[in-house]
Each structure stands twice: as structure tokens, then as C-alpha cells.
Amino acid sequence: MILLALCALLAAASGVPGLWLRAGGGRTACWMLGLAALAGLAAAGLVLGGAPLASQALPHTPLGTPGFLRLDALGAWFLPPVLVLSCCGSVYALGYWGDPREGSRRLRLLFGLTTAAMVVLVAAAQALTFLLAWEVMAVTAFFMVTAEDRDPATRRAGWVYLIATHSGTLCLFAGFGLLAAGSGFLWLPQAPGFAASQRGTAVFLLLLLGFGLKAGIFPLHFWLPVAHAAAPSHVSSFMSGILIKMGILGLLRWLCLVPDPPVWWGALLVALGASSGLLGVAFALAQHDLKRLLAYHSIENIGIILLGLGLGTLGKSTGHPALQLLGYAGALLHVLNHSLFKGLLFLGAGSVLHATGSRDLERMGGLAKAMPFTAGAFLAGSWAICGLPPLNGFVSEWLIYLAAFHGLAFTRSAWSVLSLAALAMIGALAAACFAKVFGVAFLGQPRSPEAAAAVEPPRSMRAPMGFLAGACAAIGVAPALLVPALTRAVASTGLAGTITPRGPGTPGGPGELGNLAHLGILTWIALPLLAGAGLLWAWSRRGVPPRAGLPTWDCGYAAPVPRIQYTASSFADGLVSAMRLVLWPQVRWRRLLGLFPSPRAYSSQVPDPVLDRVAGPGLDLAARALSVLRFFQSGQLPLYLLYILLTLVALLVWMVA
Amino acid sequence: MTDSTLIRSLHVLLHILTALLLPPLIPGLINKVKALVAGRQGPPVLQLYYDLAKLTRKQAVFSRSTTWVFLAGPAAVVAAGLVAALLVPFGHAPAPIHFQGDMILFAYLFGLARFATVLSALDTGSSFEGMGAAREVTFSVLTEPALFLGFAALAKASGSLSLSGMLASPGFAISRATGPLILVLAGWMIVFLTENSRIPVDDPTTHLELTMIHEVMVLDHSGRPLALVLYGASLKLLVLGALIVGPLLPRTSHPGLDWAGFYGAMALLAVAVGLVESCTARLRMNRVPQFLVAGLLATAFAFFLLQA
Numbered sequence: 001m002i003l004l005a006l007c008a009l010l011a012a013a014s015g016v017p018g019l020w021l022r023a024g025g026g027r028t029a030c031w032m033l034g035l036a037a038l039a040g041l042a043a044a045g046l047v048l049g050g051a052p053l054a055s056q057a058l059p060h061t062p063l064g065t066p067g068f069l070r071l072d073a074l075g076a077w078f079l080p081p082v083l084v085l086s087c088c089g090s091v092y093a094l095g096y097w098g099d100p101r102e103g104s105r106r107l108r109l110l111f112g113l114t115t116a117a118m119v120v121l122v123a124a125a126q127a128l129t130f131l132l133a134w135e136v137m138a139v140t141a142f143f144m145v146t147a148e149d150r151d152p153a154t155r156r157a158g159w160v161y162l163i164a165t166h167s168g169t170l171c172l173f174a175g176f177g178l179l180a181a182g183s184g185f186l187w188l189p190q191a192p193g194f195a196a197s198q199r200g201t202a203v204f205l206l207l208l209l210g211f212g213l214k215a216g217i218f219p220l221h222f223w224l225p226v227a228h229a230a231a232p233s234h235v236s237s238f239m240s241g242i243l244i245k246m247g248i249l250g251l252l253r254w255l256c257l258v259p260d261p262p263v264w265w266g267a268l269l270v271a272l273g274a275s276s277g278l279l280g281v282a283f284a285l286a287q288h289d290l291k292r293l294l295a296y297h298s299i300e301n302i303g304i305i306l307l308g309l310g311l312g313t314l315g316k317s318t319g320h321p322a323l324q325l326l327g328y329a330g331a332l333l334h335v336l337n338h339s340l341f342k343g344l345l346f347l348g349a350g351s352v353l354h355a356t357g358s359r360d361l362e363r364m365g366g367l368a369k370a371m372p373f374t375a376g377a378f379l380a381g382s383w384a385i386c387g388l389p390p391l392n393g394f395v396s397e398w399l400i401y402l403a404a405f406h407g408l409a410f411t412r413s414a415w416s417v418l419s420l421a422a423l424a425m426i427g428a429l430a431a432a433c434f435a436k437v438f439g440v441a442f443l444g445q446p447r448s449p450e451a452a453a454a455v456e457p458p459r460s461m462r463a464p465m466g467f468l469a470g471a472c473a474a475i476g477v478a479p480a481l482l483v484p485a486l487t488r489a490v491a492s493t494g495l496a497g498t499i500t501p502r503g504p505g506t507p508g509g510p511g512e513l514g515n516l517a518h519l520g521i522l523t524w525i526a527l528p529l530l531a532g533a534g535l536l537w538a539w540s541r542r543g544v545p546p547r548a549g550l551p552t553w554d555c556g557y558a559a560p561v562p563r564i565q566y567t568a569s570s571f572a573d574g575l576v577s578a579m580r581l582v583l584w585p586q587v588r589w590r591r592l593l594g595l596f597p598s599p600r601a602y603s604s605q606v607p608d609p610v611l612d613r614v615a616g617p618g619l620d621l622a623a624r625a626l627s628v629l630r631f632f633q634s635g636q637l638p639l640y641l642l643y644i645l646l647t648l649v650a651l652l653v654w655m656v657a
Numbered sequence: 658m659t660d661s662t663l664i665r666s667l668h669v670l671l672h673i674l675t676a677l678l679l680p681p682l683i684p685g686l687i688n689k690v691k692a693l694v695a696g697r698q699g700p701p702v703l704q705l706y707y708d709l710a711k712l713t714r715k716q717a718v719f720s721r722s723t724t725w726v727f728l729a730g731p732a733a734v735v736a737a738g739l740v741a742a743l744l745v746p747f748g749h750a751p752a753p754i755h756f757q758g759d760m761i762l763f764a765y766l767f768g769l770a771r772f773a774t775v776l777s778a779l780d781t782g783s784s785f786e787g788m789g790a791a792r793e794v795t796f797s798v799l800t801e802p803a804l805f806l807g808f809a810a811l812a813k814a815s816g817s818l819s820l821s822g823m824l825a826s827p828g829f830a831i832s833r834a835t836g837p838l839i840l841v842l843a844g845w846m847i848v849f850l851t852e853n854s855r856i857p858v859d860d861p862t863t864h865l866e867l868t869m870i871h872e873v874m875v876l877d878h879s880g881r882p883l884a885l886v887l888y889g890a891s892l893k894l895l896v897l898g899a900l901i902v903g904p905l906l907p908r909t910s911h912p913g914l915d916w917a918g919f920y921g922a923m924a925l926l927a928v929a930v931g932l933v934e935s936c937t938a939r940l941r942m943n944r945v946p947q948f949l950v951a952g953l954l955a956t957a958f959a960f961f962l963l964q965a
Contacts, residue, residue, distance in 0.1 A: 365782075366722065366782075368724045368726065368780075369724060372724075375724075379726075379776075383772070386768070386772060387765065387768075388765060388768055388769045388772055389762060389765055389766065389769060394762075394765060397761075398758060398761050398762070398765075401758065401761045402757065402758045402761070402818070405758065405761075405808075405809070405812055405818050406818075408809055408812055408813050409813070409816070413813070413964065416809075417806070417809055417960060420802075420805050420806065420808075420809050421802045421805060421806060421957075423805075424764070424801040424802040424804070424805040424806075425798060425801065425802050427765070427768060427801060428768070428794070428797045428798040428800075428801040428802075429798055431768055431771065431772050431794060431797070432794035432795065432797070432798065434772075435772060435775040435776060435779070435790065435794055436794075438776060438779075439775065439776055439779030439780075439787075439790070440779070443724065443726060443776065443779045443780040443782070444722060444779060444780065444781070444782030445722045445782045516757075517757070517758065518756045518757065518758075521754070521756050522762075525740060525754070525762065528740065529736055529737065529740050532735075532736035532739060532740070533729070533732045533733050533735075533736035533737075534732075536731070536732035536735050536736055536885060537725075537728055537729055537732035539732075539881065540717075540728050540731060540732060540880075540881040540882045540884075540885055541728055541881075542881075543713065543714070543716075543717070543880065543881050544714070544715065544716040544717070544880065545716070546716060546717040546718065546719050546880065547716060547717070547718045547719070548718075548719045548721065549721045550718055550719075550720060550721060551720060551721060551722075552720040552721075552722055552723075552781045552782055552783045552877060553720070553781075553783070553876055553877050554783050554784065554785065555785055555866050555876070560782070560783065560784075562782070564784050565782045565783070565784055565787060566779075566784050566786075566787020566788060566790075566791065570787070570788075570791065571787060571790070571791045572791070573791070574791055574792065574795040575794075575795050575798065578795070578946065
């Protein structure tokens with residue numbers, strides 16, 4: 001526990017020395033965050049390694065209730081990604097947002113504060129601590145998003161984020177308030193039957209709304225694309241990687257308290273997961289802005305996590321612990337994996353932005369030649385996010401698939417089939433999207449002078465990317481190492497019984513993940529796969545010395561120029577126009593007329609369905625309709641005094657009557 | 658005990674040899690059938706073996722816009738295909754590697770191969786190859802769920818979560834799972850034709866780059882990389898073919914007969930593909946998704962039938 005407190009304090013203070021230091025504030029912050037990470041990782045390792053929980057509670061009772069911080073296995077599972085991404089982000093900021101740049105000190109301070117808030121959040125043992133840390137995290141994140149507040153688009157993004165997060169907090173206040181009316185602010189397991197009651201339903205829906213706004217579940221996702229596009233890249237990486245996962249942590253905390261969730265909870269989570277996943281990736285496919293596209297992919301991955309969560313909850317409510325174990329394990333592992341590869345991808349996008357000064361995919365191309373390291377790291381991230389073996393994304397999706405296949409055996413298998421079909425389609429769409437991103441940005445020939453002049457970023461920006469890519473590969477190749485920790489984290493969510501062995505030859509045990517999913521075997525498949533591909537690659541390079549330096553064979557056209565390459569829009573056009581009823585793209589072009597037509601411009605973009613199509617116009621309309629009420633707000637003090645007097649009189653009358 | 662271990666290792670050896678050596682024969686058979694139906698003599702059945710031998714000794718040409726990704730595509734396709742070949746049972750003997758959930762890995766290995774091919778195509782910066790790559794990823798969005806819904810139906814019918822269990826499950830032919838099985842196989846046949854870029858989805862022999870899918874993605878490959886591409890494509894025919902013929906094979910008393918049955922069924926499949934190609938035309942590109950949706954619906958109905 002001392003370790004955790006030390007970790008939070010060090011993280012919170014990491015930006016402080018930099019406020020006075022003339023130079024080197026960034027390095028100091030990195031070292032302090034590094035120490036904080038060591039302390040925090042040690043604490044998480046102890047808890048996940050099975051240290052007794054009782055010794056991990058704070059002896060003091062600062063808020064009047066015992067145990068305001070308590071690191072359990074579930075919280076400890078969320079701690080490493082927070083610290084790893086925070087460290088990587090602060091090292092990356094050395095090169096990306098270095099000292100001469102305006103606001104670097106402020107950003108460092110906020111970065112440390114957000115980290116500390118999240119460290120407290122994962123270990124919060126009761127609602128008050130949780131909400132306090134939640135608000136600190138939300139507000140510091142707002143200031144980080146608006147780091148470049150001279151830009152009106154950034155200011156707008158910041159306001160959208162602030163409104164979204166505070167609406168969410170409002171729901172959380174209401175939900176925890178309802179809960180506290182029954183059992184106080186301490187998180188005690190609820191009595192059986194509470195979940196099915198009206199109050200239980202209300203609490204569930206309010207918390208789902210509140211946490212869903214943070215996590216970015218589909219109709220509530222609207223703040224993500226604007227905020228992630230506007231924030232500095234290491235902040236986007238931190239926010240998309242782990243901050244939005246705090247919504248998932250909150251949902252899990254609530255699900256842990258309920259011994260008997262009704263079946264419709266799990267079903268709702270699966271339905272939300274499927275729609276979030278499919279729509280997230282569909283909208284991602286239609287974007288040209290690299291960071292906006294990655295933000296939509298976060299929505300997709302939250303959908304995948306929700307599918308696992310929903311299947312696990314279905315298992316809990318129908319009394320199938322195997323389903324619960326696999327679903328929750330898949331969801332938790334995907335939380336970790338997504339934080340690693342999405343952090344990596346945003347850092348990669350930052351390097352591209354740093355090198356080319358643009359987020360527009362159509363202005364990139366051929367970057368793999370100029371920035372081989374960034375290209376390799378970005379490819380690893382793309383590979384992992386598509387869930388392709390042998391990287392880490394595959395492992396967690398595999399667990400969720402397994403959960404869905406297990407669910408088929410039960411009578412209510414409709415949700416399992418829905419998850420299977422959704423996951424398969426999400427996988428194919430994600431692969432299409434990242435083939436587009438990597439192919440258009442890094443391969444081919446440069447599409448703009450800026451892309452042609454790009455250079456590799458400094459070492460401080462390359463090192464975090466390399467580390468995260470290595471972590472993705474390590475989890476992908478040796479997932480079995482995580483099984484004990486994952487089993488403990490899932491077990492802390494309260495399994496619904498012991499698992500019966502399935503089929504002869506598999507030893508059964510209570511809550512043993514390894515018996516349900518043979519993760520060890522993936523190692524023995526990943527290694528030969530990598531070795532085989534490497535050998536074949538080397539073999540195909542050798543042989544007769546190849547002729548290099550010729551142009552691409554463009555079917556007889558001997559002078560191909562970069563402009564005739566397939567663009568990102570045309571690559572995605574088949575899928576985008578097939579889904580036009582959902583995506584509703586805005587295409588602007590004019591028909592070519594005559595034998596020698598004059599040049600015409602063509603543009604297509606897909607605005608966000610919630611923010612740009614519903615919330616924006618809807619709120620404008622509401623503001624116009626409500627402007628009638630301005631009549632009452634004239635700005636004259638006597639009039640306001642009159643209102644107060646009238647209210648008092650009305651109250652008096654009401655009290656007397 | 659030692660006796661059964663010996664038989665098992667013989668099975669594994671035969672399986673690996675089949676996966677390594679048999680694939681180039683299948684395109685040869687298909688082309689021979691097409692030629693015979695068209696009244697030509699056609700190339701020898703072993704033509705692809707000759708081609709591969711020749712290509713490994715030929716000089717390659719690399720475009721100046723390519724990077725290492727260009728060569729990684731073909732290498733990844735063959736590596737993924739070989740691993741997938743170890744997961745799928747050839748006939749009734751279990752595959753060399755089988756575990757719960759191996760069908761997910763199997764499907765994702767093909768996803769990996771597709772991703773690598775597409776990147777390799779985009780690496781050249783050619784507009785034609787970009788076009789082919791875009792079509793490939795577009796169609797895969799419909800084939801992947803069809804494959805998985807088929808797995809779901811077979812898992813439900815056989816109670817097994819492994820390819821070796823669900824494909825070689827006895828009693829498909831006589832139980833209430835017969836109808837669903839036919840639907841699953843029909844859906845998978847569409848997946849098979851699409852993934853292997855055969856008529857009516859794609860024409861492997863067309864000479865018009867604008868209408869190609871798979872062939873246009875490998876226009877720039879030559880020499881050894883092209884040899885890997887061709888070998889990888891034939892491997893895909895074998896592996897996905899084994900998925901389809903597996904549940905249809907009758908169970909015999911002797912393992913030798915089982916293997917003979919498997920080889921015979923693969924030959925029949927090749928003949929069937931050749932006949933389909935001889936008597937149908939390629940669909941118009943905007944009709945292809947409808948064809949693929951038919952496959953998706955077939956596998957979905959199979960599942961609903963089992964559910965009822």
C-alpha cells in the first residue's frame with residue numbers, strides 16, 4: 001500500500017520541478033514517472049501474484065469510512081497499462097512537445113496529475129474516492145486536450161469533451177447516490193434480488209450511461225473523435241489507451257457487486273458491444289484524418305471489450321462459470337492489449353504528424369522509406385489491432401471468440417451467434433481499414449512534398465514506440481505467462497460457481513483459465529510462423545541478384561507518378577458506398593461535361609452521426625426555441641430581486657396552504 | 658501403445674508431406690478439366706511444378722517504390738498457409754495440431770495472409786494493384802462471417818470446439834444435422850471460390866487488369882516471390898478444400914482407405930471447380946456482394962435449423 005501511495009505522490013509531483021527548472025524539467029518528470037511506475041508495478045505485481053489483500057488497505061480513515069484505497073486484483077490489472085502508457089508518453093513528450101514549445105510545463109504538470117488521479121481511481125474502494133479521482137482525471141484531461149487552445153477547433157473539442165464528461169459524472173452521481181441510499185458509499189455486495197428490482201435497474205442504466213460516456217460506447221462516443229484529433233499525440237495515446245478504459249473498470253466494479261445480474265444486462269452489453277464495434281470500425285474506414293480514424297477504432301475496440309463483458313455477464317446470470325471466465329478474461333486482456341497497441345498507434349501517428357505536419361492521409365505516402373523505424377512500429381500496432389496472429393490482439397479476441405463458442409452450447413445462444421458474426425465482421429473491416437492506413441501512409445510513393453521530405457523522429461520518440469511494439473509482440477508470443485494474473489483478476493469479479501471439466505483429459509479446477517483456453521499452444525504456433533515467414537522472406541530475397549530501380553509495372557504505362565496511386569478514399573470507397581445508408585457520406589462533385597472537360601474537384605467526408613448530425617443541429621434548434629426565455633433574463637438587478645421576492649411569496653403561500 | 662503412436666506419427670508424416678507436395682497439383686487438375694471441356698489439350702497436369710522450379714531460378718525485378726513489405730507478403734502467405742494446413746484434418750484422422758478454438762486461429766491465419774498480400778500490393782504504388790487490394794478487403798467482410806457462422810453451426814451440431822472434432826464428427830449423414838450440413842457446405846463453397854479467386858467471383862486467367870482481384874495484386878511479383886505467390890495460392894486451394902470435403906467423406910475401416918478417399922475427394926473438388934469455371938461466366942463486380950451474401954445466409958440458416 002505504501003508503494004501505491006508513493007506511486008501516486010511521485011506521479012502527481014512529476015511535473016512540479018519542471019515549473020522552476022530552466023531546462024531539463026522534462027527529464028526530471030520522466031525519471032519521477034519512471035520511479036512511480038516501478039513502485040506501482042511492484043504493487044500490482046504483488047497483488048496479482050497473490051499477496052493477501054488485507055495488508056493492502058490503508059489504516060487511516062480520512063473520509064470517515066474505512067479503507068478509502070484498496071488495491072484488489074481487478075484494480076491491479078488496470079494499473080500497469082496506466083503506468084506504462086504514462087511513462088511512454090512522458091518520454092515521447094521530450095521530443096514531441098519539448099521545452100521551448102509553449103505550454104510544455106503546464107502539459108507536464110497535467111500529465112502527472114492525470115496519472116496520479118488514475119492510480120487513485122483504480123484503487124478506489126468506495127464511491128466517494130472513486131468520484132473524486134474521476135473528476136480530477138476528467139478535468140485535468142480537459143486541460144490537456146486544450147493544450148493548443150489558440151486553435152478554435154481545439155477549443156471546440158475541449159468544450160465537447162467537458163460537456164460529455166460532466167454529463168457522465170452527473171449520471172454517476174445519480175447512480176451512486178441511489179446505491180448509497182441503500183448501502184452507503186462503501187461498495188458492498190448487493191443482496192440477491194436487488195439487481196432485478198426497479199432501483200437496481202435504475203442504478204444499472206445510470207451507471208451504464210455515465211461509464212459509457214467515458215468509454216465511448218457508440219451513441220455516447222461523440223466526444224472521442226474530436227478530442228483525440230485535437231489533443232497532442234502523447235495525450236491522445238494516454239487518453240485513448242487507458243483513460244477511456246476507466247469506464248470499463250467502473251462497469252466491472254458495479255458488475256462485481258451484483259451476484260445475480262438479470263439476463264437482459266448481459267444481452268444489452270452484447271448488443272451495445274456489437275453495434276459499437278461495427279459502427280466504430282465502419283466510421284473509421286471512412287475517415288481521412290489519421291488521428292480521427294484511430295479515435296473511431298477506439299470505439300470499435302471498446303465494442304469488442306463490451307462483447308466479452310456481455311458474454312461474461314450472461315455466463316454469470318445463467319450460472320455458466322466457464323462462459324463468465326472466458327468472457328471476462330477476454331475483455332480484461334483486451335483492455336491491456338488495446339492500451340498497448342492503441343498507445344503505440346497514436347504515438348506513431350504523432351511521429352507522422354511531427355514529420356509531415358499533416359494528419360491527412362491523402363497527403364502522405366512512401367513514409368516507410370524515410371521513417372523505417374516508425375513504419376515498423378506502426379505496422380506492429382496495425383497488425384495487433386486487426387487481431388492477426390501472432391500479436392497480442394489475436395489472443396484477447398481469441399478468448400472472446402472462445403467464450404462465444406462456449407455460449408453456443410446453451411439454450412440462449414442467439415447472443416453468442418450475434419457476437420461471433422459481429423466479431424468476424426469487425427475483424428475483416430479492421431483489417432481493411434488498417435491496410436488502407438498503412439498502405440496509403442507508409443507505402444507507395446510520397447503524395448506531397450512534405451511527405452517526401454519526412455525524416456525519422458528523435459530517439460526519445462522512437463524508444464517508447466519500440467517498447468510498446470515489443471510488449472505487443474511479447475504478449476502475442478507468450479500469452480500463457482499472463483494466465484495466473486488474469487485468472488486472479490477475473491476471480492475477483494466473483495465467479496458463479498466452479499467449472500466442470502469439459503471433455504476427457506482436461507483436468508478441471510475452480511476458475512482455472514488455463515484449462516479452458518490453451519494459451520500455451522499459441523507460443524508453439526507463433527514461433528514457427530514467425531521463423532517460417534522470416535526464412536521464406538530471406539529465401540525470396542536471395543537467388544539471382546534482382547534488378548532494382550525500375551518503375552512499377554503499371555500495365556504498360558512507363559512513367560507512373562504519385563498522383564495516379566490509389567488514394568485512401570478510393571481504397572475505402574467500395575465499403576463506404578456499400579454502407580452509405582449507415583455512414584451517410586457527404587460527397588461533393590460535379591459531373592464532367594463535354595469532350596474536353598475542365599478540371600473538377602471531388603471531395604467526400606463522413607461527419608460524426610451523433611455530434612454533427614444530431615447533437616449539433618439539435619442543440620442549435622433547442623437554443624433558438626429557448627431564446628424566448630431570454631425575456632426573463634434582462635440583466636437588470638431590480639427585476640431579479642423581484643423574481644426572488646415572487647418566489648419567496650409563492651413558497652410562503654405554498655407552506656401556509 | 659507404441660503401435661498406435663507409430664500409426665499416429667505416420668499419419669502426421671503423411672499429412673505434412675501432403676501439405677507440402679500436393680498443392681500445385683490442384684490448379685493443374687482444374688486447368689486440365691477446363692481445357693478438356695473447351696476441346697483443347699491443355700497444359701500438363703504437373704505444369705505448376707515446372708513453373709515453380711523455373712521461377713526459383715529466375716531473376717526478380719523490384720520496383721523502386723517497394724520496401725521490405727513487398728517481399729514479406731508472399732512469405733507470410735506461404736507461412737500462414739502451412740500453419741493452417743497443420744490445423745485442418747485431411748480426411749478423418751485428427752490434424753497434427755488440434756486444440757479447443759483452433760478454428761479461430763485457422764480463420765485468422767487466412768486473415769493474416771490477406772493483410773500481408775494487400776500490403777504487398779499497396780507497396781508498389783500502382784493504381785491497378787490498389788484497386789485489386791480494395792476489392793479483396795471488401796469481399797472479405799462478407800466471407801469472414803460466413804466462415805464463422807459455419808463453424809458455429811458445426812460446433813453446435815458436433816459439440817466440439819476444434820476443427821478435427823467438428824469436421825470429422827461421425828453421424829452427420831444420418832442425423833438431423835444433414836440439412837444444416839448441406840447449407841454450411843454450400844455457404845463454404847462460396848467462401849472457397851471467393852478466397853481462391855475463382856469464377857464466378859474472379860477470373861484467374863483474365864487478361865484485363867481492370868477486372869481482376871487477386872491476380873492484379875501480384876502483377877509486380879516475379880522470380881522467387883512469384884513462386885511463393887503461386888505456391889501459396891495452391892496451398893489455399895488444398896486447405897480450404899479440405900475444410901469442405903472433410904465432413905462429406907464416409908468413414909471407412911482402414912486408415913489407408915480414408916486417405917485414398919480424401920485424395921479422391923480433393924480430385925473431385927478440383928474437377929467440380931473446373932466444370933463450374935467452364936460453364937459459368939464471371940459475375941459483374943457489383944453483383945459479387947450479392948453472391949457472397951447468399952453464402953452468408955446459407956450458413957446463418959444452417960445455424961437456425963439446428964437451433965429449432
